[in-house]
Amino acid sequence: MKRYFLLLLVLVLGFFLVSCDGEEEIEGNGEIFVDKEWDIYPTEHTLTQPVEIDFWSANSAVDIHGITQADLVERFNQYQRETYPDSYIKVKISFQGGYVNQNTKLQAALIGKTNPEIAMVGVSSFSIYWDNAIDMRQIYTYDEIRDIHEGFLQFAMYKHKFIGYPFYAATNVFLVNRTLAEATGLAVPTVAEIIADPENSYWTWDYMKTLTKKISDETEEGVYGLASTGPALYESFYTQGLPIYNETATQVLFNNEAGIRTLTYWRELVAEGNMENPVLDPNHGTKIQGKFVEGKVGLLWASSSAIKSVYENVYENRVAQGLDPLFEMDVLPFPKYKNFYSNQSGGGLIVFNNKSENKTKAAIEFLRWLTAPEQTAYFSINTGYLAATKSATQTEIWQEYAQINPLLDRTIALMDFAPEGDLKIPLGRAKALADDDFAKYVKGIYYDDLTRDIKAVLKECADRVQYILETNGW
Amino acid sequence: MDFAKIFDVEREEEHSYSPVIRELTPRQERRLKVMKRVKYVLKILNYLAMIAVGLTFVYPFIWMFLMSVRSYEEAVLFSPGLWVNDWHWENYVEAWNRAKFSTYLGNSITYAVLVLSLQYFFIVPAAYAFARMEFKGNKFLFYLKQLGMMLPGEATLIPVYFFYSKMGLVDTWTGLILPSLFSMFGIYLFMNNFKTIPQEIIESAVLDRAKNRTIMLKIMVPMIFPIFITHFLLTFISNWNSYYWVLVMTNSEKLKTLPVAVRGLLKADGVLPPWHLVMAGNMMQLAPILLMYIFGNQQMKRAMIGGRKIEFAGGKKGSLLKRGVKALVRKLNKSNVDYAIKER
Numbered sequence: 089m090k091r092y093f094l095l096l097l098v099l100v101l102g103f104f105l106v107s108c109d110g111e112e113e114i115e116g117n118g119e120i121f122v123d124k125e126w127d128i129y130p131t132e133h134t135l136t137q138p139v140e141i142d143f144w145s146a147n148s149a150v151d152i153h154g155i156t157q158a159d160l161v162e163r164f165n166q167y168q169r170e171t172y173p174d175s176y177i178k179v180k181i182s183f184q185g186g187y188v189n190q191n192t193k194l195q196a197a198l199i200g201k202t203n204p205e206i207a208m209v210g211v212s213s214f215s216i217y218w219d220n221a222i223d224m225r226q227i228y229t230y231d232e233i234r235d236i237h238e239g240f241l242q243f244a245m246y247k248h249k250f251i252g253y254p255f256y257a258a259t260n261v262f263l264v265n266r267t268l269a270e271a272t273g274l275a276v277p278t279v280a281e282i283i284a285d286p287e288n289s290y291w292t293w294d295y296m297k298t299l300t301k302k303i304s305d306e307t308e309e310g311v312y313g314l315a316s317t318g319p320a321l322y323e324s325f326y327t328q329g330l331p332i333y334n335e336t337a338t339q340v341l342f343n344n345e346a347g348i349r350t351l352t353y354w355r356e357l358v359a360e361g362n363m364e365n366p367v368l369d370p371n372h373g374t375k376i377q378g379k380f381v382e383g384k385v386g387l388l389w390a391s392s393s394a395i396k397s398v399y400e401n402v403y404e405n406r407v408a409q410g411l412d413p414l415f416e417m418d419v420l421p422f423p424k425y426k427n428f429y430s431n432q433s434g435g436g437l438i439v440f441n442n443k444s445e446n447k448t449k450a451a452i453e454f455l456r457w458l459t460a461p462e463q464t465a466y467f468s469i470n471t472g473y474l475a476a477t478k479s480a481t482q483t484e485i486w487q488e489y490a491q492i493n494p495l496l497d498r499t500i501a502l503m504d505f506a507p508e509g510d511l512k513i514p515l516g517r518a519k520a521l522a523d524d525d526f527a528k529y530v531k532g533i534y535y536d537d538l539t540r541d542i543k544a545v546l547k548e549c550a551d552r553v554q555y556i557l558e559t560n561g562w
Numbered sequence: 563m564d565f566a567k568i569f570d571v572e573r574e575e576e577h578s579y580s581p582v583i584r585e586l587t588p589r590q591e592r593r594l595k596v597m598k599r600v601k602y603v604l605k606i607l608n609y610l611a612m613i614a615v616g617l618t619f620v621y622p623f624i625w626m627f628l629m630s631v632r633s634y635e636e637a638v639l640f641s642p643g644l645w646v647n648d649w650h651w652e653n654y655v656e657a658w659n660r661a662k663f664s665t666y667l668g669n670s671i672t673y674a675v676l677v678l679s680l681q682y683f684f685i686v687p688a689a690y691a692f693a694r695m696e697f698k699g700n701k702f703l704f705y706l707k708q709l710g711m712m713l714p715g716e717a718t719l720i721p722v723y724f725f726y727s728k729m730g731l732v733d734t735w736t737g738l739i740l741p742s743l744f745s746m747f748g749i750y751l752f753m754n755n756f757k758t759i760p761q762e763i764i765e766s767a768v769l770d771r772a773k774n775r776t777i778m779l780k781i782m783v784p785m786i787f788p789i790f791i792t793h794f795l796l797t798f799i800s801n802w803n804s805y806y807w808v809l810v811m812t813n814s815e816k817l818k819t820l821p822v823a824v825r826g827l828l829k830a831d832g833v834l835p836p837w838h839l840v841m842a843g844n845m846m847q848l849a850p851i852l853l854m855y856i857f858g859n860q861q862m863k864r865a866m867i868g869g870r871k872i873e874f875a876g877g878k879k880g881s882l883l884k885r886g887v888k889a890l891v892r893k894l895n896k897s898n899v900d901y902a903i904k905e906r
Contacts, residue, residue, distance in 0.1 A: 142813075148826030149815050150661050182813035185822060189809050196720040202727035371640055377834055378638035390833075397832035401634070472832045 118248035120233060120241060126225045129452045135175040139450040142180050142204030146190040146435060149183040153256075156470040157181060164457055177450040187213065187435065198442070205443050205451035210435045211243040212519040214251040222439045224250040227452050239503030240476045242432040252436030255459060255467070257474040259430050260323065261499055262422065263380060263388040263398060267415035268311070272302040279498040282421060286428050286505070293327070293353060296387070296423045300362040303386035314363040315376035316389040318531050319354035321523070323422035326429035326507055337518075338557055343550035351542050355533045367534045383415050391433060392499045395419065396472030399493050419495050421502045428505040434473060465489075474500050518560035525552045623852075630654070630841035637838035650838065657842035660830050665815065666823040673808070673819055674801050676735060677742040678794060684743045689752030690778045694764065711746040715807070723810060733813045742801060751793055755786040791861055799851055820847045 143161065147154035161181045168176035184190040187210040197203035198220055209217060224244070225233065233250075240254040269276045276299070277291045300313025321342075325332050330346050333339065342350075358365045366372045380388040381401050390398070403413040421428050437458070439451050457463065464480035467473065469489045474496060475481055481490075481500060490497045529552050532545035586594065624644060629637055631649045657663070691697070692704050710718075723732070731737030759782055767777050783790075805821040812818050824843040828835045 144813075148822070148829065149818070150823050150826035151829035152832055153829065154826070180814075183815070183826075184813075185809050185825065189806070192719055193723060193810060196723035197727055200724045200727045202732070374835075374837075375640045378640055381635075381638055381834075394833040397834040400831075401638075401834070 118245055120225075120245055120250055121230065122225075126230075128229065129227055129449065131456065133172055133175070133453060134449060135172070135177065135446060135453075137174070137446075138176050138178065139446050140178045140180060141206065141447050141450045141454065142182065143451075143454070144182050144184055144190060144194070144204045144207040146184050146187045146208045146210070148185050153471045153473070154183050156467055160458060160463055160467060164454060167457075177453060179454050191216065198440070201442055203440055203442070205447050206437060206439050206455060208256060208435050209252055209438050211252065211254065211432055214243050214436065214438070215246040217251060217438050217440075218246050218249055220438075220440050220442060221249070221251045222441045222448070222452075224253055227439065227455065228253075235477045235479050237476060237478065237500060237503040239430050239506040240432055240474075242506060244436075252438050253455065253459060254432070254434070254436045254476045255464070255473075256435035256437075257432070257476040258391055258393045258434030259432060259474065259499065259503065260320065260422070261390065261392050261395070261430075261502065262420045263390050263395065264418040264420050265380065265383060265386050265415050266418045268303055268307065268383065268386045269299060272299065272306055274299050274302060276418075277420065279419065279421070279501055282428065283501055283504065286424070289424065289428075291420065291423050293423045293425055297353075297357065297360075297362060300357070300386055301360055304361045304363075311384045311386075312361075312363050312379075313386040314357060314389075315380060315385040315387070316357075316363060317366050317373045317376070318527055319351060319533075320389060320422065321526050321530070322431050323429060324350045324354075326431075327422055327425045327427060329426040333557075340550045340553050340557070343546055347546045347550075348542055351530065351533050351546055355538055355542065358534060359538050365534050365538075367531050381414070387420070392419075392474055392496075393434070393472045395495050395499060396493070399495055404492060417495070419499050419502075421505060428502075429507060430502045430505040432503075432506075468496065472496070474503070518556060521556045521560060522553045525549075525556060626841050627845055629837055630657075630845050632838050634836060634838055637836070637841070638834070640837065653838045653842040654846065657827065657839040657846065660839060661820075661823040661827050661843050662815075663820070663823070663843075663846065666818060666820045669817060670802060670819040672735070673738065673804075674798055676739050677801050678797060680739065681743050681745065681748060681797065682790075685745060685748035686752055686783065687778065688744070689749045690756055690774070690782065692749065693753040693756035694777075694782075695774065707744075707746050707749065719810060726811065732811055733817060735817065738808065738811050738817060741807075742797070745797070748793055748797070751789060752786070755789045756782055759785055795854065795858070795861065798854070802847075802851060 145154060145157050147157065149155070149158065158181055161179045165176075165178055168178070182204070184193060190207065190209070191213055194203055194207060194209075195216070198217075203220075214221075236254065239259065240257045244250050244252060244254065264276070266276060275290070277289060282289045282291055296314075303313030304311065321332065325342060325346070328346060328350075330341070332342050334341055357363050364372070364376075369375065376385060376388060377390070377394065377398070379385045380390075381398060399417055402415060402417045406413055421430060437455060439448065439455060441448070443451070458467075459477070461477060461479040461483045462485070464475050464477055465483045465486040468475040468480065469485065475486065480486060481497060486497075526549055529549040530545065532540050532548060533542055625642065628644055628646050630653055631651060632646055632653075633648050633650050636647060692700065726732050726737050729737075731740065763781060764777055767781055772781070803821060804819065805825065808817075808819050809822050812822075824840070824847050827840045827843045830836050830839060
């Protein structure tokens with residue numbers, strides 16, 4: 089008995105000592121553009137023998153994103169074999185089928201040092217790899233970083249480290265059926281107008297409500313002005329100029345008058361007939377995409393990565409077949425209350441710091457090639473991800489594509505509406521869980537025939553998110 | 563009123579079985595008729611309820627099939643209806659090509675064949691040992707194995723992947739099939755069935771100097787053979803549909819199986835899923851399981867209840883068609899007998 093007790097004591101003590109690992113206290117995320125001489129990895133090919141590296145993509149081998157990536161990797165490999173026959177780089181791409189699986193595998197692989205040299209990671213998971221990633225400022229020059237649209241760098245910095253390059257860039261927008269919206273007789277702004285003078289833009293939440301109400305009222309039954317799966321948390325608050333979390337992202341700040349105002353607004357949209365109640369049909373999120381393509385929705389809240397496939401079905405494919413487009417399609421930002429705001433979603437690329445010098449150099453050379461303007465434009469055109477750099481949108485192939493589909497260009501232009509300073513949001517797992525739970529619980533405003541107490545729903549949301557922050561903090 | 567006579571057994575004495583013939587009163591007769599009608603109506607209601615329940619199970623399959631032959635424009639509306647305007651059988655060809663079915667189908671078959679052909683070499687001896695052999699650490703090993711069954715797969719995925727990657731088992735057939743070879747479910751199933759075999763049989767074999775291997779292979783395995791079919795079917799379904807394990811433990815496409823490829827179809831064109839192709843892919847992936855069910859549904863049902871024979875309350879029942887034919891033959895025979903009686 090005594091022996092067992094002693095063993096247990098040693099075990100507990102071991103755990104205690106492990107948990108006492110002192111964590112470095114680093115405040116804030118820091119500025120990306122620090123005025124400092126960075127020790128940059130060589131920009132030319134310096135390898136003297138062939139090197140093989142692994143690249144993990146979170147996509148699937150049979151989807152359009154995966155197919156395009158595989159194609160780019162093949163091009164790179166071919167270019168290397170032809171240019172450096174004695175010291176070529178060979179990239180081996182593996183498809184992991186999703187961010188969740190990718191993160192799980194990466195975390196296990198990092199412990200065993202069997203991780204790839206380079207990997208695709210979701211933007212809100214960048215922080216998880218803070219310890220394992222090479223600072224992008226050691227790979228890209230100041231000018232190259234300045235070439236990236238500011239809005240795509242919202243998640244780049246964590247604890248003074250530029251962790252991930254936003255190659256798989258996306259944001260949220262309103263897809264607009266301009267034909268339907270303009271038929272109301274009300275003015276519908278364009279992205280160019282909004283960007284030219286955001287201060288005086290009439291594209292406000294109130295105006296959007298009026299417009300979508302008019303679309304619903306003045307069209308046949310079953311056509312709605314707006315379609316959404318529920319209230320948009322980040323956009324609703326940031327456009328009011330209000331934070332959702334405190335400085336350290338450990339406390340929720342939306343359980344207040346602004347929160348009540350926001351949820352009341354979103355409930356009124358359903359109560360007044362601007363949009364369908366999203367909780368009445370479990371497939372609502374899927375169906376509204378189809379309804380938009382069918383022309384039965386005025387404005388659809390969607391990820392920018394949907395623009396390409398929706399536009400192909402509404403315009404490109406039909407024109408190619410000699411048919412008329414279904415309607416005129418456009419994009420608009422989330423309306424402003426005090427200011428406009430474009431969020432960042434999608435993923436980026438991370439180069440790991442636990443590999444041999446040659447492999448690291450090879451991974452960096454591949455990353456540089458992949459994020460060059462031509463390749464960035466090619467990837468964006470084929471997948472619908474947004475080209476993150478200004479130079480990519482200046483390339484010939486992009487300019488040609490923009491003649492056919494100008495919507496990606498307009499969406500990228502909206503990325504100037506980035507929040508000032510650091511994003512005060514939880515990162516990694518905490519953000520994913522907090523977003524999921526907020527989206528789930530906030531739908532309470534639509535239950536029981538829109539009769540639930542908004543304050544109670546808001547409190548429930550805040551309590552859930554707060555619990556997640558407390559149990560998943562870093 | 564001769565026909566109204568029925569046989570009734572009144573147990574006057576403990577050993578008396580002679581039937582007493584009793585004539586029914588008109589009231590009893592009417593009551594009997596009403597009861598018969600009520601029973602008939604209840605039977606119809608019962609059938610209707612069963613059909614309704616059956617439809618709720620069948621509806622998703624029918625809907626999935628109909629989605630798979632819809633045009634893109636129709637499918638994207640995600641209508642719950644069962645009407646198809648234009649039938650697009652070419653969706654199957656497109657899904658086949660886009661999901662590279664020929665590659666992944668081969669992988670799925672290899673995976674299933676490897677598991678199914680190799681697992682019995684490990685599961686059966688282990689089950690036999692746990693069921694019939696006394697050795698040191700028997701219980702400890704069993705509980706240890708059982709503990710693995712208690713923990714959800716997701717909880718152990720990171721350590722398992724870590725261990726696998728260090729051993730160089732990731733992205734290999736060996737790594738992929740390894741856990742299935744020692745499946746606790748299989749060990750449990752065989753162990754419990756080995757335990758049902760009377761001890762006397764084993765003892766008599768021991769008296770004949772039979773070794774453990776002989777007892778296991780020549781006596782016990784043939785006695786529980788139906789369990790093999792049960793286990794074979796369940797393992798096949800489980801491996802055929804295996805998604806997350808394959809996704810985690812493989813990197814290259816040369817090992818990935820059909821469920822991984824079919825899921826990829828969701829983003830085949832970008833964010834807006836081409837539902838018609840996704841459903842066509844699902845139908846093709848499900849086809850072997852559906853065929854197995856159609857041709858071996860009796861065995862499948864037995865598999866689900868642990869290998870026992872299904873005996874309905876009314877005794878053995880054949881298919882509805884068989885029963886219908888039998889009823890018709892009976893009726894014809896009866897009318898012939900009636901006709902013969904009348905003739906006499």
